[in-house]
Amino acid sequence: MGEYVEEYPVSSAQKRMYMLHHMNPKVTVYNMPLILIVEGKLDYGQLERAFHSLVMRHESLRTRFVTVDGEPVQQIEEDAPFAVSYASGTEEEARGWADSFVRPFDLQLAPLFRAGVMTISPDRHLLAIDMHHIIADGVTVSILVQEFNALYHGAELAPLRIQYKDFAVWQNARMESGAYKTKEAYWMGQLAGELPVLQLPADKPRPAVQSFAGDVVEAAAGRELRQKLELLAQESGATLFMVLLAAYQTLLSHYTGQEDIIVGSPIAGRPHADLKKIAGMFVNTLALRGYPQRNKTFRDFVNEMKETALSAYEHQEVPFEALVEKLGAPRDANRNPLFDTMFVLQNTESAELVMEGLTFCPYQQKRTIAKFDLTLQAEEKNGGLQFAWEYSTELFERTTIERWTNHWLKLLEQVAADPEIRLGEIDLLTETEKAELLMTYNDPGKDYPNDKTVHQLFEEQAERTPEKTAIVFGSEKLTYRELNNRANQLACILCENGVKPDMIIGLTAERSPETIVSILGILKAGGAYVPIDPSHPEERIQFILADCKANMLITQQKLKKKLLDSQTVINLGQIKWDDSGESSNLISSATPANLAYVIYTSGTTGRPKGVMVEHRSIAHNLLWHAGEYGLTSGDTFLQLGAYTFDASILSTFSSLLTGAAVSMAPEHEAKDPNAVSRIIAADKVTHLCCPPSFFTLLLDSMTPEKALSLHTVIMGGERLPEKMVSRSKREYPFIELVNEYGPTESTVTSSVQRDVQPGKKITIGRPIPGTCMYIVNEKDNLLPIGVAGELCISGRGLARGYVNQPELTAEKFTRMHPANGCTRRGISRGGCLTGTSNFSGGSTSR
Structure with missing residues (x-):
């Protein structure tokens, strides 16, 4: 030393x-x-x-x-x-x-x-x-x-x-002066209030500690586009830097939905001539805060960012590091303080070595470093503009950044051609990406028919496997023939009571084979059922029956009083089932276009809504489900869900259309992990559908020996915890975990992610065949992959609408934008599309 x-x-x-x-x-x-x-x-x-x-x-x-x-x-x-x-x-x-x-x-x-x-x-x-x-x-x-x-x-x-x-001595003394305090006060005002944290749609979870691993993607804009952007700058009394900064903030706003954004930008920090030839760390960073609200024109936003930049230059003396300390900004190990993205316009001439007898050129060395989540560097070169996107490989895939470079150039072309365009009207999608979203992501795959009613499909299976066990309920069993006979008996009773197509029949019963008999009997008679939980408050039961005009109610016990004066009550306990021989199937008056059921949602955002689902919608979904999981007569599907939720329909009827058995857990056992574990072993259950929270509890009760028959667990309604996935695959590697997603309005399942694995991003997967999913903005324009917006679902599984709520039906079930290539009605929910879908927002689970 x-x-x-x-x-x-x-x-x-x-x-x-x-x-x-x-x-x-x-x-x-x-x-x-x-x-x-x-x-x-x-x-x-x-x-x-x-x-x-x-x-x-x-x-x-x-x-x-x-x-x-x-x-x-x-x-x-x-x-x-x-x-x-x-x-x-x-x-x-x-x-x-x-x-x-x-x-x-x-x-x-x-x-x-x-x-x-x-x-x-x-x-x-x-x-x-x-x-x-x-x-x-x-x-x-x-x-x-x-x-x-x-x-x-x-x-x-x-x-x-x-x-x-x-310089260091001078700066330390200067920071005690009144002039410095005035400039410091300016920045404290600029960065007052809650500081925005940029929420870029990352491909990977943010690591606990920033690693700085990075890469670079390059792109270029030609001479003509640069000239248009410079003309826009001149017309606004701004610089090219200010125009590009406004464009960059606009791009970030489109990706995040945020309208308060801070972008960092370096400044030389050498305001005095004596400093221009000194080696040292002079560069300062300016925190440039913008408000890219969607209703502003781009020209107006350029003017705003011009004023922001000019004021920042005037007060550049305040070091960024001192400002961070003064603000008390959080210092997280996995983020930078104040901002996570930078914009740089390289306008300083790089010095070149020119020596007699020697020639020099840069050695192409790849430095995989990114100090920020995302840094956009622009350089005026060869008459055009050269862009380098430095990004964190801990957060983003290269394909994502390559897609963003195309969006950037598309945005620049639009604002250069029409500076009066409103920020919310800018379309980032290239024609190639639109085609990808319309055709590749929404791959129709195998088509499943929907030209038969649900009960017709069941009757065909009952004819193929009449003596095969259809339902297991503890020690009680029903064959396909017995189940079909009982359903026919009930259907005859219903027809005698005047049941017709689209007539809604109330069904309130405890979990038992009679529940399935009732559903099939209602369908065979041509009606549609509305399931009602008998444990619900009487007020809710009365509301549902009155709202859907269900003048007939099927139940397992006599009601103490009629809930509606005009209501016909059919007590299942009073029917003497005849399981001998075979009964003839009724000639049903229902068609695939008639209602199969009405399910009322929880009503947490208002009064309960009755969703009307037709035979063709549920039949298509059932056939997909049976085919997707390869259900055969050798399988047993454990039915745990309440029949008032539509998930129970798939676990019940996809089995009954394929010759598989449905194992029904009694009411008092369906929520008991220990009891369910015993049923899985006793009935040799192969398939199970349940919420992730219940399966987490079930992992504590099962053993590999008891679960040996179980090979597929289908989950939905909640997020799948990564810890649960890791534990399941570690202790039960033979069980496939599946994540299904779908609102009631699109008939149970809209998308699926098969074979969820530890370390693999958990998403809601891809649309099932016959279903299309799009993310659109408030004007129904398609949004890029990863950008949050409204999720629209359309296709064969779409419900008819809401009972007695035509205004709500018209609002939620709308014709999609023709640019989306789909003329079927779609329902809207919050979310963002990430190749396989990943959702943010409030309406992502049933």
């Missing part, structure tokens, strides 16, 4: 850099390497003299950093031990040498600057320099390149009047 004269305070920027380095001393994220290919005869003697002269000329290159009394200070060595390193090797070895050259610095050891040469042949070399950001910035690199060029040729340079330490 060399000698030093004395110690000096660090600048605000150096203090933060020092803190960041000590949080991650082994990373190279704040290294500033430059590696060049040199062709020609390189004079090593001149090279070393030039480097030594630079080190002696700039005190920053001889500075080390230590802590004194708990505060970092800088110490300047009179003669720091500096030497150029040399190596030789082949072209193949050059890559490894270049990668190993960039390594961590110890801030206590000067110089924080190194240089090296690798000779590949007498006329071909790699020249590398590297320095820590705490002693340098981008302008410093240009200064050193220019001066090295002169010193290599033996030129004498004029002495520097001041050094970086002088």
